[in-house]
Amino acid sequence: MADKRMTPDEIVAELEDGMTIGIGGWGSRRKPMALVRAILRSPVKDLTVVSYGGPDVGLLASAGKIKHLVFGFVTLDSIPYDPWFSRARETGSITVTEYDEGVFGTGLSAAAQRLPFLPTRAGLGSGVMDLNPSLRTVRSPYDDAEELLAVPALKLDAAFVHLNRADARGNAQYLGPDPYFDELFALAADRCYVSTEKIVETAELAEAGPVQSLLLSRMLVTGVAETPNGAHFTTAVPDYGRDERFQRHYAEAAKDLEAWPKFVDRFLSGDEARYQKAVAEFGESA
């Protein structure tokens, strides 16, 4: 019976330069931040990142890990803009494919279903078409003959998601109100890696919540890492909400290039255990 437990660093060691990586969650919500932090301290580079973006995008941009970004938005939710993402765009240091939120999901669905594209109305007439000259339309072969956007499959080399509970074989569960698009990220990827608050016995999963909360089957999961508080500073309700004070601290440091190295020294220069210790100390200093 396969035991898929790995450490975040072992997971990231399986990435290669130039890969296309999907990151689950939504904005500053249930982001696999421990895995993102593992990418920050790895040598991997030139990534194409596919994300309903939050601080995952900002932090990866801060370390120059992103070559190309596929996105519909980047926001910290309670703070509208991520300063590192803004800087990366305003200095032209990354290239982007900008999709409508729905078009983005349609691209993941096409990849999940092994289709070359799926049709949608979303995007037609908008900047999404102006900015992506490679996008094509398709005409309905039925009597309506409507012209629709053919959203190309958004295939991922690897997907990273963070879920509340998992077992050692990769069955994974969300306990909050929203699964986001994590299942589609897993289905669209060749390999899916799950970070989780807690690895439990399989029998405990169905005890912790309704069976519908078992979002990912182990057949979709390549590796699973136990990373308590691993979505910090984004929300992973009901385990914890967003650390708003820390997020403000991040955003303030990210705005100021002189303050940023101090933030990196204090929080991002060591491993995950050191990060969590520094976060606990930051919490006590309130």
Place this chain on the structure above:
Amino acid sequence: MSDATRAEIAVVACAELFRGDGEIVVSPMGFIPSLGARLARLTFEPDILLSDGEAYLMTPEAVVEGWQPFRKVLDTVVPRGKRHVVMGANQIDGEGNQNISAIGDHSRPKKQLLGVRGGPGNTANHRTSYWVPRHSKRIFVDQVDIVSGVGYARAREAGLRYHDVHRVVTNLGVLDFGGKGHAPRLISVHPGVSVDEVVEATSFPLITDGVAESRLPTEAELLLIRTSLDPKAKRDKEVPS
């Protein structure tokens, strides 16, 4: 003479957006539109469903009456069209195009904003209104830099059969695109605002025939806003009097 504040008049103008909507999901972005949606739900439009901006549909008493996570919104609610969204706008032009993506050249913007978000899909699929708390020429521009929400000319060209940009409510008045050939029109000014003031704060020409005065809240509406929906008067921060 009513003692309603500008913010309260804007709340009522936002509530009026939903008149006649019936049993559909209403998704207001921004504080004053969300007060407007709850006011409409409690008074003249009792069948609308209110999204909390997260995974729930909620009654005004904060009782959960439905589950609506983001994937469901994008896969089924938006494409099916039983929704009325009120979005913000960093730029709006005379054709009704809206921009929340970025200012300047997209390859290297002067200012990066949120991204197009759901604007393209919303405007392709269902009724869309906009809320602008600070009406100015910087927002009401000749031409938006990047089209997030699709306006009338582009919708026609793209064959968007369900396109329906309804109104724009601002701190000064209410606009729509109901002129000849979907020309932009000022339909009402809030009490204390002149037509000239709105025209001067808008880069593109507005039709100003038959401009009304935005309606005042009723006593019952004022009571709801002040005692139940927003007792701490947070609305005054979004629109000062």
